[in-house]
Amino acid sequence: MGIQAKLALDLEPLRNGVAPFLSSPPPEISGSMVLDLEASLDRTGSQERINYDLKMNGTALKASGGPLKEKAVGPLTFLVLNTGILSHNDGILDIHKGVIHVQNESDISFRGTIGGLKKPPLSANILADSISLNLQELFLLARAFVPAGIRLNNGRGEKSRPPKLEIKNATLTGTMPAGPNHLKWDRLELEMPFVESSLPGASAIGEGLHLKVGKGDVAMAAFFPTRAELTADLSMKAFHLKGKEDISLKGLHIPRFHLLAENLSPSPSAFFGITGKIDLAQALSFENLSVSEKVAVSRFLQSLNIHLTLPPSPSLSATTFALSTSSPSLSLKNLPSGPVETPFKMEMEIQGFALSKGDSYQLDMKEGKVAVSAGKIMEAHLKAHVVDSGLKKLQADGTVAIDLTKAFPLLPSSLRTSNLKGGKVGGKIDVTCNYNGRRPTPMEMERFMSKDVPLKEKLQSAGFVETAGIKTRLTDIRLNIPFGEKGELNVDKINTPKPLKFSFENGLNNLAFKGNIVIEGIRSLPVSTKIGQPVQGVLSFSGTLDNLEALKLSQNLNLTPLGLSQSLTATLSGLDRFLGGADDPLTERALKKLRGSLEASLKATPGPGLSPYLQALSIQGLDVAGTVEAAVGVDFDGNGGMMGRARLKSPHLDVALKERLRIKGLKLDVDLEKKLRILSGKDTEHTDAPASPYLSVKVLDPLLSTQTIPGARSQISPNPFPMGDLRTPFARPPALAFDSLHMKMDPVPLDLTDFALHLHLEDSLPVIDSFQFDVLGGTWVGYISLFRKGKGKDDLYLVEMDGSFTGINTAKMAPRAQETGSQTTGAPARETELAGNISLRFPVSTDPDAAINNLSGVIRLTHIGSKTLERLLYAMDPYESNEMIRKQRTILRQGTPLWVTVEIRSGNLSLTGEVLVKGARISLPTIERFNIAALPIRKKLVKTFSSLGPVVNALKALSANAILIDKGKIQLVNQ
Known part of the structure; x- marks a missing residue:
């Protein structure tokens, strides 16, 4: 028994006939469909089977409007062929042959069985031995639903070939829909000669895309993949992206893409919503990549290996993660210095990687390694x-x-x-x-x-x-x-x-x-300043800082051929207070708590190599030979006190500056110390106010007596310092000594020999305990002290000098000098010699009149040649306007001076003495209260005292015994 049926439908009248009975208008439909069915019943005993042959054909099918709105689909042409047997008793459909043909070049050929039609669940064993799809034809069917800028061919040459998808021997087996199911295939191949996407602001073109997927196996449960394994190969001839940056890629190839996913299952609490294990091995290469003519990469290689575990918890872990990239040529073209080309390589390996999420992401990594090289x-x-x-x-x-x-x-x-x-x-x-x-x-x-x-x-x-x-x-x-x-x-x-x-x-x-x-x-x-010759140097340093509080530092620097060696050492504690917190930075509280010492030193061994550098400093002709060492240091006691140290030593130096200066056998041994206290702004009432710029006679007068000067050695006396070699009584070596000094000066040069000087600080001011040198054929010895008297605006710096001299030949000062009414050329040495002692007191002031008017001293000449005294009187009164001076010069022409005393008080000069005339001692006419301001030397004194401002400021700083820190300012003051 069998049946044969044929049904032909014209879809447009059918649509129009049913439209009035629908709640909303259906789409406009046109085209025709024809259905041919042949079936026969075959009974064998109780078994009933239906043999069927189905053919369905659709021609020029179109749809538009309705739910599709302004869009349209079609025209679609298809053919469906299906032959097989339906076993009624078993509920099994056996498809002997199935064919689906769409448009002109899309075909699906399949066969298989479907069970459970009578009693669920359904089971399937379907084989699609060939699936071949012309994607261009299918794309045109749905063109209205695809953005207008997308094209799958450009109509020219190789690129005009339509894209195709082919699948061979795809099988679907298992229970439907619950599963388990298996989807397998032998080969999947996608070929797209051309694809273009033109969107606002950017466009992309791909050429020669070819994807090959080998045997694949996907296990599913309820159509959810529980296991999947596939191997793929992808290549693309070219890819171009035009936008803000133009990117061009050529020769892309992924020769290896192997994916194995096992034990997959959905889990709402899992990291990606699924659990399981995933292994991925992938390799990639391309021939060339360029980015806007700025960057170019050629023959690029990349590989990736991942072993990933996805547990039910919101986490993931990777026991293996390995990534590597390399290129023999990475070019950077748009650089200011020009293009650069280099190889490039990067390798990354991670073991024991875990990532979980809760309130925030948590990353754990047992070990991660990255290596990057650029040639x-x-x-x-x-x-x-x-x-x-x-x-x-x-x-x-x-x-x-x-x-x-x-x-x-x-x-x-x-x-x-x-x-x-x-x-x-x-x-x-x-x-x-x-x-x-x-x-x-x-x-x-x-x-x-x-x-x-x-x-x-x-x-x-x-x-x-x-x-x-x-x-x-x-x-x-x-x-x-x-x-x-x-x-x-x-x-x-x-x-x-x-x-x-x-x-x-x-x-x-x-x-x-x-x-x-x-x-x-x-x-x-x-x-x-330009460097004369190349300098070589070695810098070394080491140190520690413990608990932000204690610093130990050692630093050394050697410079050749300069012959310089510098060092710095520090051992300090309490530094943490300088970092803020309880104490503001650089406050007196931080400084007061500072403990330890700081010292810097410099050693110079000048030689011939120093000359080019001195010339570079515009110091022409300076030649220094020997060694000199200098050092400064500070000790902090942690209680607001500090001790400053300065040291200058040299065993032997020779210095020459062209013909202007020559010093031979220079020796230095200076070692000084100075104490200071650290004060804050609240202590300012105990410190000096700024000094007034000028000193009045009223201020100076009561201070000039040595009785009012702490540490003064003596009253002004006619014989304060006995003659003798002052270098002998001191156990320590002199602070300054040299064998000889020659200085070119006008009108005559200065020559000193056998110079020695002892120095120390007293109340922070320098005191020359003794000095001695030979000059003009004679010898000078003596001492010089500096004292500070007063406080604040009334402070005063006084110089005290006592000395003796003998054998000074004044003729050597001006051997060819000629004076009006006096001739010294050829005079016997005894008549030009000078001997005696001197004691001077004078203030250091920028007010020349106050300083001159308060100059006091006594000069006792125990021997003075007649020619020398006559020249002195001539210098005092060259025009013989003073009657006493004129009388003294007259007496001197008749005899020989025995002694002369010159006394200076309050800016006035007095002179007394005796002369031996024809065997009789005759007193010189006394000069009393001769105003120094009337002497020619006054101009030089005025110029000298007027320029002492920096000296006064230096003395104030030198004599300070405290550092005042107030409102961020640091000053040296006297407490």
């Missing part, structure tokens, strides 16, 4: 260990090596000043870093970055750092950087024989550092 430009390595996103533990070790010759031109313009843009930097730098601790919390970071938190508290709050360090090695660093009119920085080489080391412990509380830098060939510096 000879740069090479970097990083290794890290992370627990709880670093909040519990963060360990990192890294190294980076940079070739500055190649890397310097790559610096962005924003990082290079105008000087650096025109400069050159070369050499290599290697940096090694390590960190052990944890990542700071947001609150810790906010506190650390806050401007309102004192620096001390910031550093103390960095407890997240357990240890940290950095090592830097410099190799043949070369600098040539212009600084415009200032010149340039030009250095041949900078090296570090051992890496520079800096390390932290216990947060940032403890610091240790050590280094040694060798500098070769400093040819020029950006200063007005």
Whole structure:
């Protein structure tokens, strides 16, 4: 028994007929459909089977309007062929042959069985031995629903071929819909010769896309994949993206893409909503990549391996993660210094990776490694260990090596000043870093970055750092950087024989550092002074800072051929107060609590190599030979007291400045100390007010007596200092001594020999305990003291000098001098000799009249040649306007002076003496209260005292016994 049926439908009248009975208008439909069915019933015993042959054909099917609105679909042409057997008793449909043909070139061929039609669940075993789809035809059917800028061919040559999708031997088996099901295929291949997407602001074109997927196997439950395995190969001839940046990619190839996913199941609490394990192995390459003619990459290789676990909890873990990329040519073309090309390589490997999410994401990593290299430009390595996103533990070790010759031109313009843009930097730098601790919390970071938190508290709050360090090695660093009119920085080489080391412990509380830098060939510096010859130097340093409080520092610098050695040592505690907190920075409270010592020294061994540098400093003809050492230091007692030290030593120096100056056998042994107290603004009532610029006679008069001057040695007397070698009584060597000094002066040169001077500080002012030297054929000995008297605006600095001299031949001062009425040329030496003693007291003041009027002293000449005394009187009164002076000169022409005393009081001069005339002692006419202001020397005195302002200021600073800190200002004062 069988049936045969044929149904032909014209869809447009059918639509119009049913439309009135529908709640909403259906789409406009046109076209025709024809259905042919042949079926026969076959009974064998109780078994009933229906053999069928179905054919359905649709022609020119179109739909528009209604729910589709202004869009339209079609025209669609299809053919469906299906033959098979339906087993009624078993509820099994056996499809012997199935064909679906769409449009002209899309075909699906299938066969298989479907069970459970009579009694669910359904089961299927379907084989689609061939699926071939012309995607261009299908694309045109749905064209109205696709953005207008998308095209799948350009109608020219190879690119005009339609895109195709082919699948071979695809099978679907299992229970429907609950599963389990299996979807398998032998081969899936997608070919797209051309695809274009033109959107506002950007357009993309792909050419020659070819995707091959080998055997695939997907297990499903309720159509959810529980296991999947596939291997794919993808290639693309070219890809072009035009937009803000133009990107061009050629020769893309993914030769390996292997995915294995197992034990997959949906889980709302899982990280991605699924649980399971995923293994991915992938490799990629392309021939060329260019970005807007700025960046170009060729022959790029990349590989990726991941073993991922997705548990039911909101987390994921990767036991293996390995990524590598490389290219033999990375080109950066749009650089100020010109294009740069270099190989590039990056490798990343992570073990024990875990990521979970709760209120925030948590990252754990047993070990992560990254290695990056850019040819000879740069090479970097990083290794890290992370627990709880670093909040519990963060360990990192890294190294980076940079070739500055190649890397310097790559610096962005924003990082290079105008000087650096025109400069050159070369050499290599290697940096090694390590960190052990944890990542700071947001609150810790906010506190650390806050401007309102004192620096001390910031550093103390960095407890997240357990240890940290950095090592830097410099190799043949070369600098040539212009600084415009200032010149340039030009250095041949900078090296570090051992890496520079800096390390932290216990947060940032403890610091240790050590280094040694060798500098070769400093040819020029950006200063007005030019360097004569290249300078070589060695800088070394080391030190520790404990608990932000105690510093130990040692630093040395040697410069050749300058012959200079400099050093700095410090041992200080209480430094944490300078970082703020309880004490503001640089307050008297911080300084008062400072303990320890600080010392800087300089040793110079000048030689011939120094001359070019002196010439560069516009010091022509200076020649120095010998060794000199200088040092300054400060001791802090932690209770507001400090002791300053200064030392200057030289065993032997010879100094020459062309023909103007020659010093031979110069010896220095100066060792001075000075105490100071640290005061605050509240102590200002106990300190000096600023000194008035001028001193009045009223102020000076009661102060000039030595009885009112603490430490004054004697009253002004006619014989204060006996003759003798003053170098003998002192056990210590002289502070200053030299064998000889020659200075070119007008009208005659100055020559000193056998000079010796002893020096110390008394009440912070210099005291010359003794001096002795030979000059003009005779000898001078004596001492000089400085005293401070008064307080505040009434303070006064006084000079006290006592000395003796003998054998001074005044004829040597002007051997060819001629005077009106006096001739010394050829005079016997005895008549031009001078001997005696001198005692002077005078104020150091910028007011010349007050200083001259308050000058006091006694000059006792125990021997004076007649010619010498006559010249002295002539200098006092060249026009013989004073009758007493004129009488004295007349007597001197008749005899020989025995002694003369000159006394100065309150700016007036008095002179007494005796002359031996024909065997009789005759007193010289007494000169009383001769005003010094009337002497020709007054002009020189006025000029000298008027220029003493800097000297007065220096004496005030030198005599200060306290440092006043008030409102951020630091002053030297007397308490």
